[in-house]
Amino acid sequence: MTEYLEIKPLSKEAFAPFGDVIETDPAKMRLINNGTTERYHALAEPVVIGEPVRLIFNIFRSQPRLFPYEIGMMERHPYASQSFTPLSGRLFLVAVSDDEEGRPGKPQVFLLGPHQGVNYFPNVWHHPLMALGAVSDFLVVDRDDPAANYEEYFFPSPYLIAEPKP
Amino acid sequence: MTEYLEIKPLSKEAFAPFGDVIETDPAKMRLINNGTTERYHALAEPVVIGEPVRLIFNIFRSQPRLFPYEIGMMERHPYASQSFTPLSGRLFLVAVSDDEEGRPGKPQVFLLGPHQGVNYFPNVWHHPLMALGAVSDFLVVDRDDPAANYEEYFFPSPYLIAEPKP
Numbered sequence: 355m356t357e358y359l360e361i362k363p364l365s366k367e368a369f370a371p372f373g374d375v376i377e378t379d380p381a382k383m384r385l386i387n388n389g390t391t392e393r394y395h396a397l398a399e400p401v402v403i404g405e406p407v408r409l410i411f412n413i414f415r416s417q418p419r420l421f422p423y424e425i426g427m428m429e430r431h432p433y434a435s436q437s438f439t440p441l442s443g444r445l446f447l448v449a450v451s452d453d454e455e456g457r458p459g460k461p462q463v464f465l466l467g468p469h470q471g472v473n474y475f476p477n478v479w480h481h482p483l484m485a486l487g488a489v490s491d492f493l494v495v496d497r498d499d500p501a502a503n504y505e506e507y508f509f510p511s512p513y514l515i516a517e518p519k520p
Numbered sequence: 521m522t523e524y525l526e527i528k529p530l531s532k533e534a535f536a537p538f539g540d541v542i543e544t545d546p547a548k549m550r551l552i553n554n555g556t557t558e559r560y561h562a563l564a565e566p567v568v569i570g571e572p573v574r575l576i577f578n579i580f581r582s583q584p585r586l587f588p589y590e591i592g593m594m595e596r597h598p599y600a601s602q603s604f605t606p607l608s609g610r611l612f613l614v615a616v617s618d619d620e621e622g623r624p625g626k627p628q629v630f631l632l633g634p635h636q637g638v639n640y641f642p643n644v645w646h647h648p649l650m651a652l653g654a655v656s657d658f659l660v661v662d663r664d665d666p667a668a669n670y671e672e673y674f675f676p677s678p679y680l681i682a683e684p685k686p
Contacts, residue, residue, distance in 0.1 A: 376659070378579050387648040392581040396664060400566065401574050409575070411603065411639060411661075413544050415558040425637060437577065439659050441635065446530050469607065480660070482553040493542070493605050493659055495577075497648055498562060503579070 356461075358514045359425070361447070364464040364472070367402050367414040371452040372478045374398035374438055376471035398473035402437040402497045409434070416485040421517035426451055428458040428479040429506045434497030438483060439471030441491040447471070447518065448472055449481035457507050479507070486518065523626075524680045525591070527613070529628040530638070533542045535561060538616040540564035542605055542637035564639035567601040568663045577612070578660040579607070582651040587683035591615055594624040594645040595672045600663030601673070605637030607657040610618065613684065614638055615647035623673050631684050 366375045371460060376397045386393045400409050428451055440446060446466050451458035456481035464471070473495075474480055483492060497503050528534060542563045548672045552553075553558045566575050594617055606664060612632050617624030624645035634640070636657050640646055649658060 374577075376577050378581060378657070385580070386580075390583045391649060392586075393660075394579040396576040396661065397579065398577040400577070400661070410562040411542050411564040411605075413542065413560040414552075414562065415544060416553075417556045419556075437606065439577075439605070441605065441609075443607075451586065454575070462629060469549070471577075471659070473571075486611060491544070493637070494559075494564070497669070507535075 356512065356514050358516055359461055359463045361463045361465050361515065361518045364466045364470055369464065369472065373472050373474040376473060377438065377469060384391050398437065400437065400473065400495050403433045403476055406498050406499045409469050409495060410498045412491045412496065412517045414483060414494050416483050416490055416492065418489065421515065423484065423515045424512045425461055425481055425515060426512040427502060427506055427508045428461065428481055428494055430477050431496065431503045432477045432505065433503045434476055436475035436496040437471060437494060439493045440468055441493055443468040444488060444490045445486050446490060447484035449478040449485065453479060461513060464514055481502045522680050524682055525627055527631050527681065527684045530632045530636055535638065539638050539640040541597050542603065543635060545566045552653060562618065564603065566639065566661050567642055569599045569642055571662050572601060572680065574664045575661055576664045580649060580651040580658045580660050582649050582656055582658065584651045584653050584655065587681065589650065589681045590678045591627055591647055591681060593672055593674045594627065594647055595670060596643050596645045597662065597669045598643045598671065599669045602639060602662040603639035603660060605659045606634055607659055610656045611652050612656060613650040613652065617645040617646060627679060646675065648674055650656040667676055668675045
């Protein structure tokens with residue numbers, strides 16, 4: 355029988371093994387520009403390993419998922435971090451897994467607020483972006499040459515996610 | 521007499537000497553994730569020169585400017601690019617200058633749509649972020665250690681900007 359996954363709100367602590375959370379963390383605030391701007395400093399760090407040592411900015415425009423949604427595969431990028439920051443002010447879902455001898459374990463699913471982003475560490479198993487409700491744009495910072503920086507794994511039996519209640 | 525600056529809409533061509541525009545350029549689109557996502561690929565590239573070779577993600581939360589607004593100074597970051605991507609879906613202004621023997625020339629002012637960002641090349645003179653209408657958040661990718669990566673110049677006579685008409 356197919357297993358439904360719990361959806362948890364995103365917190366920095368819960369996400370720490372997988373990446374950084376990009377949000378206005380009061381502990382990281384400093385005033386700049388004569389006090390007109392709050393700079394939330396160094397919330398995350400883009401990382402690239404190996405050739406080409408080139409990070410790029412991209413925009414991902416994603417169709418919303420339909421529910422119940424089936425998580426059948428996970429992917430990872432061995433040579434770079436990958437960040438997702440919402441540009442459309444909409445909630446979205448991420449799913450991540452611990453690595454278990456080269457394969458993703460059971461996914462953990464997090465609901466992100468419209469003002470939270472994430473930066474996956476290199477080589478962290480994750481599901482492709484899951485937009486909710488409407489077409490949504492995300493700023494993505496990752497390494498160029500995505501095809502050479504990509505592994506995927508298909509679960510023998512997919513997991514399911516019910517529609518999240520905001 | 522103080523000079524008013526013209527406000528132009530942002531275009532890739534007009535901005536080319538100063539940096540890249542981060543927007544959903546149809547020429548850079550490829551479908552990914554089984555066709556559920558449009559990836560607008562490699563719209564810009566974060567660049568860092570010198571130590572610390574470390575790029576960081578930040579959020580800038582900016583007060584809106586009041587008009588007529590006085591442009592009295594410009595700044596530049598010799599050792600890294602700096603990107604601004606709007607997270608609040610609001611218009612904003614950028615001002616940039618050619619370098620004239622180590623000083624900024626007369627600024628050019630661009631009005632950005634709510635879905636356009638920019639990535640200044642290293643060492644490009646620009647005015648600090650000018651949010652419009654309400655407090656606005658921006659994702660900023662730049663180099664760590666901002667104080668050591670900073671030059672500023674104060675104009676003997678400031679320029680003025682009238683309130684932009686969207």
